[in-house]
Amino acid sequence: MQAGIIDFLQSLADGVLFGTTYAIIGIGFTLIFGVMHKLNLSFAAASIGGAYLSLALLAVWRAPSLVLLATSAAGGAALGVLVFLSCFRFIRADNALAPLMATVGMLLLIDEAIAHLTAGVPLRYPALFPDVMLDVGPMMVRSDLLFVFAIGCVATSLLMWLLYRTRVGIATRAVAQRPVAAALCGIGIGRVNATTFALAGALGGVAGALTGTAVGVLSPLLTLPITVKGLIVTVIGGLGSIPGAILAGLLVGGFENIIQHFRGVSERDLHVMLLLFAFLVFRPGGLFAPPAGRD
Amino acid sequence: MDYYIGLAQIIGIHTLLGLSAYAVLLTGQVSLAQAGFFAIGAYVGGMLTVLAGWHVLSGMIVAGLVAGVVATLVGFPALRVKGLMLVVATTAFGEAVRLFFFNFNYRIRRGDVLIGPSGGEGFRQIRFFQENGWSTIEMALFIWAIVILVLATLWWLDRSRAGTVWRAVGEDELAAQSAGVSITAVKVSAMGLGGVIAGLGGALYAHNTTHIEHAQFGVVLATFAIAYPILGGLTSVLGTLAAVVFIQGFLVEGLRFLGDWRNLLFGALIVLAMNLRPNGLLDASAVAALRRGLSFRRKGAAHARA
């Protein structure tokens, strides 16, 4: 019995820590949705793409961990802007289906580009952090997961600071709330949108690197599952809510790891879907639903 | 020759998949659950012919109905969410169906072998066509008979008042409601019809490939399902057919000689197509131009006769 509880807590802790990556991907979806009211399905692929770009750097220089993370972030940002230009910039704003489909095209393109360049072989991703086990009472905490968590927190705090304390961030939020009014105030919507994609992309790049280091390998096969999980996190957290996405990411991470521990890996995702349906039925607005206003 | 017949079969089956998403898209709903309904049709149809010994036609019809019922049931809760929420909810439903079949075991002993769906290994030996000595050309004709039937039904629906009402809902739900349209009835019946069509396609798919497994019915297939009508344009069912021919015939098969590069080009071409023709290949202006062209030729012929 005692051992059962420890197992439970152990899987919960590991899962919640790994959930950081889901949370960050969820933030990316939510951020872009918040500003453009559009869905960018290629976001997770671009995030993994950013991590691959940092691997390319590693091929020529044994860079320290922080440089790797920064490269991944920069790669993610660059891919984010590319996605914006190719899928949103030149398609009329009132068309909802075309950009959605275009991002699917980008998702396939990024995946295939990776598969092509790596000959379809998964690549080892280096441990960004010293790999030691910390004893916490009867439990062991993987220190690398702890670092993943910490880096995730830092990256998210940085984003929040950018959004709420800087000119760029305030312009972004203005566009998110009232695009036309913001344009009349002299804010260039196109530039703000591009900035949002770059910001979200950078965050995604960090998530990609963290995923790589937590899983140990990078593979284009990771993108679809992460896309689906990220979307689920976005909805459970409440569309457009960053705190919601964080909490939902940790929740989904912990939940799926517990299920995996007790019911096996083949049933894991099925229960995650059921969790989502439960939210859709009982709390369709998610954890932090924006208040329902008039019109 | 067999190669082209096989291609015709694939195009037919994917057309059904695309049309199932077309019906739902008309009402303004982006559903990524179509691969799930397709999977239900495939498994139900396969089980009916393999385990219960039914004829493929009756098996397929029941498979379509089962998928339609499931889709109708999904349609009601799906009414509560819109836009991105619906995309996520239907994605999750499709994934849930796939994962269900990943964990689904139902095998019975026939002689000294076990047959039936077997979890991750999938469901093998769905060999109704082979056991009954159908030739590939007969299979292709059978598939296309179904495709043409569905195409004709949707064509008629599009031009009937129901089609106009469906499009009205897709345009503006609040306005449609204020014109006395029941959003619930429209959306749920569109979901149900889409489910039936996907189920028919799934059953045909199972019998055509003889081996199905959960991995075939993932998010990628779901995005293909909506890609066909979106790329084709929602002006006409023929757009969906054209998009399937374009993707399966040209991009997938026609560019095979490019090897690895084909897949790269695939994504890039979708991005390009959406930038150049955001309303689809066969959008309203293209259809109007086609019509003009046809009527001009007809007039020309009339002149020639006179």
Added chain:
Amino acid sequence: MLELKGLSKHFGGVKAVDGVDLRVRKGEIVGLIGPNGSGKSTTVNLVCGVYPATAGRIMFEGADITRLAPHKRVRGGLARTFQNIRLFQRLTVWENLWVARNTAGQGEPRRLFGNWVGGQRAARASVEELLEFAGLHSKRDMVTGALAFGEQRRLEFARALAAEPRLLLLDEPAAGMNLEEIGDLRHRIVDLRRRGLAVLLIEHVMELVMGVSDRIAVLNFGRKIAEGSPAEIQAHPDVQAAYLGDAEV
């Protein structure tokens, strides 16, 4: 025929509509006016069922429709237009009317798939009449997104009539119209009364409301502050205060 009893709608802490009583009798044109944000549009949305009411009741022809689904209210004889025009942009003029005409008077979705030839013929004929009424006969096959603003307003008006209402809710129908168009609109509204329809008219253009209404109710901060004939309302001190107060802001 329409009666609102203590109708209220609260958004969080905001009392957008607060205990409004209002009556519209058969063949009567009732104006509903008030400063911006006084709850006029919310009232329309409550009557149409876009928002559920927080409290109070809505009676239509003796039946309680407070909880009735929006489309059933339309089929029951209660149609509306929108403040910001909401047509089916990518459908043709004819199709816009056809959608609304076909649901008129129908209670059941069973007819959604039906192709009753006789019914269709009658429906087609009445769509022709409505095209004539809206003066859009020559543009019947145009996509409505391509129509001029005034034409779109006329089409939306005709679409509301296509549902064969006995009560029509007009939400700021004169917004954005020039004087000539307002004059035309005025004739149309008066014509509705001749045909026996009741109208609830929400409007900012005072010349129009004062000119056509049999009775006017005034809302301010979600409450009804006055009701009476146009002359009474114009002389009412509270109404003047409400509008002057509004003007100062």
